[in-house]
Amino acid sequence: MIRNTRQRTAVNAVFDELEGFHSAQEVHARMRAAGDSIGLSTVYRAVQALVEDGELDSIRTDAGEAIYRRCSARHHHHLVCRACGRTEEVEGPTVERWADRVAAEHGFVDVTHSLEIFGTCAACHRAGAPSADRPG
Amino acid sequence: MIRNTRQRTAVNAVFDELEGFHSAQEVHARMRAAGDSIGLSTVYRAVQALVEDGELDSIRTDAGEAIYRRCSARHHHHLVCRACGRTEEVEGPTVERWADRVAAEHGFVDVTHSLEIFGTCAACHRAGAPSADRPG
C-alpha cells in the first residue's frame, strides 16, 4: 500500500513551481537549499513513483541524465530549448499515425515511440545563445 | 592528424558483422572474446570517433546506455525490436517537416530532433516474446 509521506508530497510540490525539465539531483539540491530535509535516494524514489503515476514525464539528456517535468495527461512530445531548458508540449496526430503505420508495415506490434525536438528558443537566440550541432 | 591504428580498424570492422545496436562494452567484450587485444577506453574513443565521422549512429537506451550501429549516410530514424534488438532504418519526410514546422511556430531556431520507434518484431512476437510498456 502506498503511503502519504512528507517527502513524497514535497517532491511533488516542487514540480508545481518549476518550469521545464529538472533532474532528481537538482530537485534534491533545491529542496535542501530551501531548508527541506530529504535524502537523495528518497527524491529518486519519489520522481520514479510520480512518473509511474503519470504525474511527471521524463526524458533523457544527451549526457544520459534523466530529467523530469510535470506533465499533462494526454500523449504529447517536447520541444526543448538547449540553452535555457524551456519546454513546450507539442502534439502531432500525423506523427503518431506515421510511427504506427511504419511499425505495422514492418510487422512490428506493441509499438511505442520517443520523439523530442531540440532547438534554441527565441529569447535565447536573441540573447545570442551558442548553437550546438546534433544530428537527429 | 588522425592516425590509422589496428584498434580503430578492428572496432570499425566489428560493426560490419553486427546487426542492430550494440554498446561499447559489448563490442569490447566481443573483441576480447575473439582474441583481439584492445582496451575499453580505446573502444569508447573509437565508437565516438566513428559517430563523428558518420560511420555509426548512436541512440540511448532507456537504461541510459549508449548503443551504436553502422549507419547509412542519409537522415533517418530507427524501428527497434525490444526483444531481439533487430533494427530497421525508416524515413519519413512528413515527420521531418512536422518537427521543423512545430519548432518554427514556437520561435525556435537551430532545430534538431530525435525519434525512435520501439516494438516487438514479427519473429519475436511469433516466438512469444514478452511485451513491455513504455509510453512515448
Next chain:
DNA sequence: GAGCATGTGAGAACTGTTGTCGACTGCGGG
C-alpha cells in the same frame, strides 16, 4: 495507542563513461 508494513536516508555499491599518464607507434621528413 500498538503493531507492522512501508518509507527514509546516510553511506556503500554499481554502472557506464571519461580522465590520467607513462609507454607505444603510425607516419611524414630527413
Next chain:
DNA sequence: CCCGCAGTCGACAACAGTTCTCACATGCTC
C-alpha cells in the same frame, strides 16, 4: 631506411548518476 614526435594506447583511477542496504522512523489500520 630510421628519426622524431604528435597522436594513440590501455591499465587504472576517477567521476557522475543511479540503485542498493539496512537500521531506524513513521503512516495506517485496527
